[in-house]
Amino acid sequence: MSSGIEAMFRLDGRLALVTGASSGLGRHFALTLARAGARVAVAARRVEALQALVQEIGALGGQALALPLDVTDAAGVRACFDRLAAEAGVAEVLVNNAGTTVTKPLLHHTEADWDAVVDTNLKGAWLVATEAARRLVDSGRSGSIVNIASILAERQAGGVAPYAISKAGLVQMTKSMALELARHGVRVNALLPGYVVTDLNREFLQSEAGDKLRARIPSRRFSEAEDLDGALLLLASDAGRAISGATLAVDGAHLVSSL
Template sequence: MDNEYLNKLFDLSGKIALVTGASSGLGRHFAAVLASAGAEVIITARRGDKLQELVEEIGPAGRQMHVVPMDVTSAASVTACFDQAASIVGVPDIIINNAGQAITKPLLEHSEADWDSVLNTNLKGAWFVASEAARRMVAVGKPGSIVNIASILGERVAGGVAPYAISKAGVLQATKAMALELARHKIRVNALMPGYVATDLNHDFLNSEAGEKLRMGIPGRCFGKLSDLDGPLLLLASDAGAAMSGSCLAVDHAHLVSSL
């Protein structure tokens, strides 16, 4: 097998990618990875100032980024974002459906507002974005890849994050439903399921006594790094995963298969 073929498998040159929730954490990292792989990237979030910081910080790859604000909980905002993106670079080939949130408190203390906030962002928002993207791809006859960022908590549970776990279970089922219906349009839909990945937001918890107890329950005895997700993300986004649709890919150091 020739090396040139293998090198091109993960190459995103000429592709347009859109990343939601790109102002921090996983989304910020994913945007940089896609740009480094050659894609032109539309980065979206409610906080436009944070997006501009990302463009400036990542250097040369930032020249391939376009900042477009979007609130995934608003259908009108999603439509407006895709309209603006189309006027800048065209219809995206790749969607990274990453925007999400969690509210941590015991089940009996969660309010209706908590439920609505989490489910509207994590599940309804992912549906809005994927549906709008797919309609536009179909309209111009463009194949594409939609990657929904789920979580291992879509298949297992943890205390204090019931709405989050429920929303991510919904994302996994939505991934399969969309994959089934969009396959005839050559649009692939898959889910990436990270385990516990160290970020600025959870650094304090993961380094606490409770975090250490959690780490020891993971068969690999470690938390993930952002870079652990690079290969799986590019597999699902690129031609390397051309035959994959409806897959839910766990990246978690075997946490999901553990009984703990």
């Protein structure tokens, strides 16, 4: 029985696309999918940063392809999918991970700050997800789109208003897409990470301010990237074949806390 359950979480032979894969969670997600058997296309603006990841996946016995992608550029998104189709095929799994933030008090945010964050986190996610869905529907294939949102889609924090607003929009986008794509066999879900230790935030999370933040999390711990693996594979694989339009928080109970 266990082998059958494990097989449901496998992605052998499937083609997955991970955006924002040059560092952080995107890089980790690509490795997780490759270990689950997927062929992985990794995309980001900094293609040179993807080459080491491609080599690492190859060393694991997997297959990977690096693609240049600026998610805010509609023509560039289409070109990325065209090249993917020519070199590997139609992506059956999309991990829509590219994102950015600007941290400053609300009244100090500029229009340029807003555009930079919302264009990447919401418009860019929309461009990539709809293009992925269009290719799946046109090819008659089923598939899974996993939008990487945040617990800040459902709670507030100071200094990151455009980020939180964009992630809330991403959750609503997820549900709207799930509704219309269900009849095509395309599932759309959102993964909501809490505070996850990465190279970008490790110094802060280990600081005195980080200790105060950790004290507000009921589990009293920050997540590690590996804590997201089970949720990611559930949403990407046949194990989650009946799940669509869902939001799945991985946050040590932070969302249910009043702190």
